[in-house]
Amino acid sequence: MNTKPNIFTNVERILVIKLRHIGDVLLTVPVFRALKETFPAARVVALVNRGTEEVLAGNPLIDEIIPYDRGIKSLPWRERLGREAAFLREIRSRCFDMTVDLTSGDRPALISFLSGARYRLAADPGRRGFLGKRRLYTHLAAIDRQAHTVLQNLQTVSAFGITTATPAVTFAIPEPARRKVAEIFARAAIADSDTVVHIHPTSRWLFKCWNDEAMAEVIRRLLSEGLKVVITSSPDPREMAKAQGILALLPDGCRPLVLLGETTINELAAITARAALFFGVDSAPMHIAAAVGTPVVALFGPSGVFHWGPWDNEAATAGIPAYAQRNGLQRFGRNVAIQGAADCIPCGQDGCEGSKISRCLEEIDVDTVMSIITAQLKETRPGC
Numbered sequence: 526m527n528t529k530p531n532i533f534t535n536v537e538r539i540l541v542i543k544l545r546h547i548g549d550v551l552l553t554v555p556v557f558r559a560l561k562e563t564f565p566a567a568r569v570v571a572l573v574n575r576g577t578e579e580v581l582a583g584n585p586l587i588d589e590i591i592p593y594d595r596g597i598k599s600l601p602w603r604e605r606l607g608r609e610a611a612f613l614r615e616i617r618s619r620c621f622d623m624t625v626d627l628t629s630g631d632r633p634a635l636i637s638f639l640s641g642a643r644y645r646l647a648a649d650p651g652r653r654g655f656l657g658k659r660r661l662y663t664h665l666a667a668i669d670r671q672a673h674t675v676l677q678n679l680q681t682v683s684a685f686g687i688t689t690a691t692p693a694v695t696f697a698i699p700e701p702a703r704r705k706v707a708e709i710f711a712r713a714a715i716a717d718s719d720t721v722v723h724i725h726p727t728s729r730w731l732f733k734c735w736n737d738e739a740m741a742e743v744i745r746r747l748l749s750e751g752l753k754v755v756i757t758s759s760p761d762p763r764e765m766a767k768a769q770g771i772l773a774l775l776p777d778g779c780r781p782l783v784l785l786g787e788t789t790i791n792e793l794a795a796i797t798a799r800a801a802l803f804f805g806v807d808s809a810p811m812h813i814a815a816a817v818g819t820p821v822v823a824l825f826g827p828s829g830v831f832h833w834g835p836w837d838n839e840a841a842t843a844g845i846p847a848y849a850q851r852n853g854l855q856r857f858g859r860n861v862a863i864q865g866a867a868d869c870i871p872c873g874q875d876g877c878e879g880s881k882i883s884r885c886l887e888e889i890d891v892d893t894v895m896s897i898i899t900a901q902l903k904e905t906r907p908g909c
Contacts, residue, residue, distance in 0.1 A: 531686030533623065533644055536564045540621045540640060542572045542633040544593060546729070547790065548809035549674070550577040551816060552694055552836070553627050556678050557586040559689040560625070570619070572636070579790040580813065583697035591616075616640050626662070627678050629653065634661045648681045673847045674832055693838035696816040698798060702791035706799060713782045719753045720902065723800035723819070724781075725793075725810040726756070726771055727764040732876040732883050733807050734767060735824050741774035742891045743804070743898070748779050752902075755796055757810065760786035801905055804898060806886075811835050815860055820905050822898050825864040826883035829871040835860040854897075859905070861897055863889060 539560055543553050550573050560569050568588045571581055575592035582590060597608045617640055624637040626647040631654045637645045638661035649665040650658055659665060666684035668677050679692060715721060726740045734740075747754050758768040765785050772783060788796065794813050797803050803814035803821045807828045814821050815835035823835055831848040837858025841847065847857045853866035864870060865885040876882045 531563055533564075533685070533687075536567050536622045536644070538619060538621045539564065539567050539569045539623045539625065540572055540616070540619070540637075540642065541569065541625045541627065542636060543627045544572070544574050544630065544633055545577075545628060546574075546809065547577045547580055548812040548833075550574075551580040551696065551809070551812050552674050553678050554581070554584065554586065554694045554816075555675055555689060555692040556625065556627065556682055557581075557584070558691060558693070559679060559682055559687050561586050562689050563687045567622075570621075572616075580696060580809075582791075583699055584695065585697075613639050625682060627681060631655055631658065634658050637661060646681060646685065648677065671831060673834065673836070675836055675841070676847070690842070692841045694812070694816045694836045695838070696794050696813055698794045698817065699791055702789065702795040703798075705792055706795040709782075709784070710799065715753045715782065721753045721755060721800040722747055722898075722902075723755050723757070723797050723803045723805075723814065725758065725803070725805040725808060727758045727767045728806050728808040729759070729761060729764065730875070731763060731767060732881045733826055733828065734886070735806060735889065736887050737767070737771045737774060739889070739891050739894075740771045743894055744771070744781060745775055745779050746891075746895055747898070748781060754781035755800070756781045756783050756785065757788060757793060757796065758785045802898065802901055804894075807833055820859040820901050822861045822863065822894070822901055824886060824889060824894070825862050825871070826886035827870070827872045827874050827876070829873070830855055830862040830864055834862045859901075861901065863894060863897060865889065 543550050557569055570589045570591060571587050572591045572593060575594050578590045578592050581587050597605055616636060621640050621642040623644040624640050624642045626633045626637045629648060629650055645662045646664045647662045648668045664685055666681045668680040675692060675694060724744060727734055744754055758764045768785050793810055794817050797814040797819045798817040800819055803819050805811050806824045811821055811823045821835040834848045834857055837860050840858030848855050852864050852870040855862045865888060867885060870885050877884050
């Protein structure tokens with residue numbers, strides 16, 4: 526990674542802006558580490574969308590989290606302007622010396638500028654956004670947009686000498702969440718000696734999901750092998766309906782532990798941390814599983830694995846390149862991404878021809894998935 530010497534002085538308060546979804550926010554953690562290592566005495570604050578802050582809470586690299594209420598956008602315009610102005614006054618009153626915009630949207634650019642910080646860093650937006658947007662920043666980094674998102678985030682600061690030798694995405698699981706999951710497992714007769722597979726079959730974007738019959742068959746086979754399977758989903762009604770449709774296809778007697786919409790983000794992380802393997806689709810829970818060190822097998826369709834594949838902290842810290850191929854089956858450390866190899870993959874579209882169904886996902890067969898899951902379990906749990 527090309528870097529320059531740190532050129533900043535008297536940096537005591539830093540604001541990092543990431544107004545995106547849960548997984549996006551989690552993948553910013555290495556930037557906080559780089560900032561703390563470069564400016565150890567500085568107070569580092571995260572500005573994130575409300576509902577995503579739990580993935581950063583408890584992280585010792587972050588001194589404070591400011592949740593931004595996206596509901597402001599739906600208010601009547603007079604009330605919205607008043608709330609926006611009050612929010613910006615609050616940010617400005619913090620007297621930040623530096624902002625790091627990892628969002629690349631227009632709103633974060635304005636927040637960064639109006640914060641009054643004398644150093645304002647971001648990835649060069651080029652022609653994206655409104656006219657003159659680039660002028661709102663003091664330091665723009667030329668980043669490799671074909672690199673993994675973790676690396677793109679780091680390039681935004683490493684271009685100016687803010688670096689870390691440990692590009693690890695970590696998640697701090699609070700003890701109450703671990704205890705709650707232990708109690709849930711005990712009630713379900715899941716013993717400490719049992720091999721648990723955590724399956725999260727859904728995504729907020731349903732076109733990233735596998736077909737129901739195939740997912741149900743994987744669950745059936747795992748249960749038939751004597752493994753304990755835990756099924757989760759977010760509380761979003763569409764995701765819960767998708768997961769319930771999968772469970773309805775299971776034959777009588779196939780009984781995984783079902784926790785649809787019943788867990789917090791911290792409890793979800795605790796479930797994954799207890800599991801021998803996470804299996805699912807390109808989603809925030811996939812990133813959480815990788816962050817807590819659980820081996821991941823993930824299905825990818827229209828998304829680029831080279832951008833969003835499950836991150837492996839040990840491999841990254843050892844300098845092993847992440848997901849060098851454009852598509853196809855790929856491994857990074859202990860994590861495996863299963864994706865087709867057709868020329869159209871990844872297309873970045875919401876299903877083929879706007880259908881909301883991704884044929885590249887539909888064509889992934891159960892036997893291939895099961896062989897990879899079995900190999901991963903044997904690697905992590907030799908007795909399996």
